[in-house]
Amino acid sequence: MSSGRSGGGGYRxxxxxxxxxxxSGWDAWVAGFKGRAGSRGISQGTLDAAFRGAGFxxxxxxxxxxxxxxxxxxxxxxxxxxxxxxxxxxxxxYAQYGGTLQAIETRYGVExxxxxxxxxxxxxxxTRRGNVPVISALSTLAYExxxxxxxxxxxxxxxxxxxxxxxxxxxxxxSWAGAMGHTQFIPTSYLAYAVDFTGDGRRDIWSEDPTxxxxxxxxxxxxxxxTHGLPWGMEVVLPAGFNAGLLGxxxxxxxxxxxxxxVRSADGRALAGGSIIAGGNGGGAPYFLLxxxxxxILRYNNAQNYAIGVGxxxxxxxxxxxxxxxxxxxxxxxxxxxxxxLQRLLTAKGFDTEGSDGVIGAKTKAAISTYQASxxxxxxxxxxxxxLRRLR
Numbered sequence: 001m002s003s004g005r006s007g008g009g010g011y012r013x014x015x016x017x018x019x020x021x022x023x024s025g026w027d028a029w030v031a032g033f034k035g036r037a038g039s040r041g042i043s044q045g046t047l048d049a050a051f052r053g054a055g056f057x058x059x060x061x062x063x064x065x066x067x068x069x070x071x072x073x074x075x076x077x078x079x080x081x082x083x084x085x086x087x088x089x090x091x092x093x094y095a096q097y098g099g100t101l102q103a104i105e106t107r108y109g110v111e112x113x114x115x116x117x118x119x120x121x122x123x124x125x126x127t128r129r130g131n132v133p134v135i136s137a138l139s140t141l142a143y144e145x146x147x148x149x150x151x152x153x154x155x156x157x158x159x160x161x162x163x164x165x166x167x168x169x170x171x172x173x174x175s176w177a178g179a180m181g182h183t184q185f186i187p188t189s190y191l192a193y194a195v196d197f198t199g200d201g202r203r204d205i206w207s208e209d210p211t212x213x214x215x216x217x218x219x220x221x222x223x224x225x226x227t228h229g230l231p232w233g234m235e236v237v238l239p240a241g242f243n244a245g246l247l248g249x250x251x252x253x254x255x256x257x258x259x260x261x262x263v264r265s266a267d268g269r270a271l272a273g274g275s276i277i278a279g280g281n282g283g284g285a286p287y288f289l290l291x292x293x294x295x296x297i298l299r300y301n302n303a304q305n306y307a308i309g310v311g312x313x314x315x316x317x318x319x320x321x322x323x324x325x326x327x328x329x330x331x332x333x334x335x336x337x338x339x340x341x342l343q344r345l346l347t348a349k350g351f352d353t354e355g356s357d358g359v360i361g362a363k364t365k366a367a368i369s370t371y372q373a374s375x376x377x378x379x380x381x382x383x384x385x386x387x388l389r390r391l392r
């Protein structure tokens with residue numbers, strides 16, 4: 001799985017695969033590694049096949065060293081995770097693979113819409129599975145040394161996958177950090193949880209057919225403690241005068257206790273037991289009640305926004321609606337409607353933001369910067385109410 005990184009983002013065409021370059025240091029490291037791998041049960045034949053086409057990937061080092069620590073607000077994250085495009089494609093895929101997902105649910109006890117939502121966040125329903133050669137990427141990262149022990153362990157695990165015959169070296173592709181397939185398993189998690197649901201003798205998470213990947217995700221969640229029939233959580237409405245000291249993960253109460261305190265679900269469903277958190281941009285509404293199954297999703301990716309994104313997308317795949325409460329103004333004092341208007345006005349003036357979803361990403365910031373420069377204003381690339389007023 002994604003190993004702690006945030007999922008999300010709209011569909012875009014895949015980037016070109018990174019190109020290997022000659023590096024004598026990597027060559028020497030690989031020679032030393034092969035001896036260590038042999039002592040860990042990797043055959044010479046597997047090593048020869050795996051490294052025959054492998055090479056040093058400088059782009060992988062660049063990505064590893066330049067990971068941004070930018071964290072989106074929950075509002076922005078859900079706008080991406082449950083965008084109109086993702087929900088529309090997800091409902092098509094959920095219908096297309098409904099029989100498969102039902103069979104997976106029967107075996108593992110994890111609802112099909114939840115498994116499909118993980119698929120949607122991890123690879124946009126299989127459209128962005130990653131095209132980086134995994135052996136090259138992991139050996140590059142292990143040689144580079146910033147997290148050498150971790151990546152060498154992942155490399156050994158990847159070689160064990162090849163040795164088992166689940167995939168060929170050329171078909172073993174994934175993200176720059178080695179997460180693979182439709183639901184982005186890292187090699188050690190693949191070894192621990194991947195399953196051959198199709199019965200063809202291979203645990204194939206890479207091919208166009210997502211069946212084994214979806215079943216492997218269900219197996220992971222099941223082994224992590226998933227309870228069938230329990231919602232991940234839900235949006236709730238709090239009564240006037242609610243004690244804010246009761247909010248926060250770890251401050252759980254039963255459904256009856258929450259009901260006694262005047263809490264109700266936003267869509268009329270029965271409450272479940274769990275903790276309630278505030279999701280608004282400055283705290284406050286919307287509020288989400290999170291159950292024990294939410295904690296299981298965190299085992300897949302330990303990021304709160306990601307887990308809420310999976311849960312919310314899983315609800316949208318069933319036809320449920322968007323979050324009902326307003327998130328309120330962001331740190332710049334702008335509401336989603338303000339940000340959308342800003343994007344529309346910039347695009348109308350020739351500074352294309354490539355959409356008006358209210359999420360201020362790289363394209364919108366670039367458009368703002370170009371607009372500011374055209375007027376001789378200080379170039380910040382940041383949205384503001386003043387900028388919106390100027391555009392009007």
